[in-house]
Amino acid sequence: MRNRSGNSGALAGDIMSGHPSPGPLLEPYAPLNVLKPVAPDVWIVDGPEITFAWIGLKLPFSTRMTVIRLDSGGLILHSPVEYSPGLRSALESLGPIRFLVAPNSLHYWCIPEWKAQMPSVPVLAVPGLAERAKRPVFVDQSLMDRQSPWPEEIDLLVVKGDMLTEAVFFHRASRTLILTDLIENFELKRIHSWLFRTLVRLSGAADPDGKAPIDMQLTFFRSGQALRKAVRQMIVWRPERIIIAHGRWYQKDGVKELRRAFRWV
Template sequence: MPHEHPADRTSLDLYEPINVLKPVARDLWIVDGPRIGFGVGPLEFPFSTRMTVLRLGNGDLILHSPVALTPALRSAIELLGPVRFLVAPNSLHYWWLPDWKAVMPNAEVLAVRGLQKRAKRSIAVDRLLVGRGSPWPAEVDLLVVRGDALTEAVLFHRASQTLILTDLIENFEPKRIHSWFLRLLVRLAGAADPDGKAPIDMRLSFFRRRGALRLAVQQMLAWQPERIIIAHGRWYEKDGTAELRRAFRCVVTIIVQAATP
């Protein structure tokens, strides 16, 4: 179960400043948020958080994986346009979404299948994200990647050539983690910068569905992203397609082998 620790800097350096809009490209921003912890007691693992803000052609805003709500952040976002969509891209990235919904009741909540059953907070979902049925087909592509323990909705913002992920790639910077034990766990999980990827437990989640994962990676590569925004750790401001190939190199190797006559 997640636990918020907004003022705790002892275990993990955050991407300061937090809770402010940071421009990425035209009509695209990120917001680095507070630390959130998963687990219980000494086994709790700290995660940095990150929200992506997209502005559609009609001015409507999408908040992807919302971070903690603050009055100043809310005001700054509302200056960009009306918030119409709140996106929970997987069953782990929803914790602060009900807070945003409470102050923006007209915003539509979009989520992957199964979120309401697994969520530790009450959350009302207006529309499910399934398959490739993007709610914004002219501007943002959707790809839902299903696993046994985790299903993730991937977005691709065409105008900026930006791929938006949450946990399919995690890229923790060891220098930002103060505990040697947690640094060791990150490395063992395979989620340490500069070779960040999905941690081992999530990779196992896709073992029985590796064919579907292979097709999903093939689609993401076909989009040829220039950058990749992720929720945890250092995101990729350039060389997005190359980083995607690196992070999914085992899958990419299979794709290449299958395509070789």
């Protein structure tokens, strides 16, 4: 399946280029725009539903930001959700915002609003994002494979396919693995659109057996060996939990979920 921009996948499309939906097609992970503790120095923020166009259809996606507090006290905003003064204030009660991260070539849409409000905060993004983004995104630093900007606290892998490039983060202290689209795990009971529910089921991205949608899997055909190596490294890290951007994330059994979700590799 392909969207109008030519990127592969209805489920693997230009996710962050959507717009707020007039009515929720997905049951939200309420409360929205609220910090939710995950582990020491790790939080998530579930944001509003967005949609993107595909052959005249509007398909819904939930949004989720991960927040990491470094030993220095500064915050990393991973895949920021929609900007609001209230959310910024809540974040700054934890510590100063030091980094804005576009973790893959699809999740960047809200970065410009955050950057406009805090121009001195650097934007870190996967290689090539500025050139392929559907809106202007100024990138201060590219995320390079195994070259973590925070080597004492966070490990980094960059996984590259024909359609998707994604940075994988592992927060050592909390044993938290942070993915974006390499695993999607939509709960069918939360989907109000029968069409989207059908697409999710057929794509293989439905809970409890969520994984990369089948069309995204196909885009890793030429880079399968590199992806297998990356997955092995994720397993070696032995994460306790896995945060993902879309659907139910995994609060326990991280290694078991990795082996299940990446068995296609």
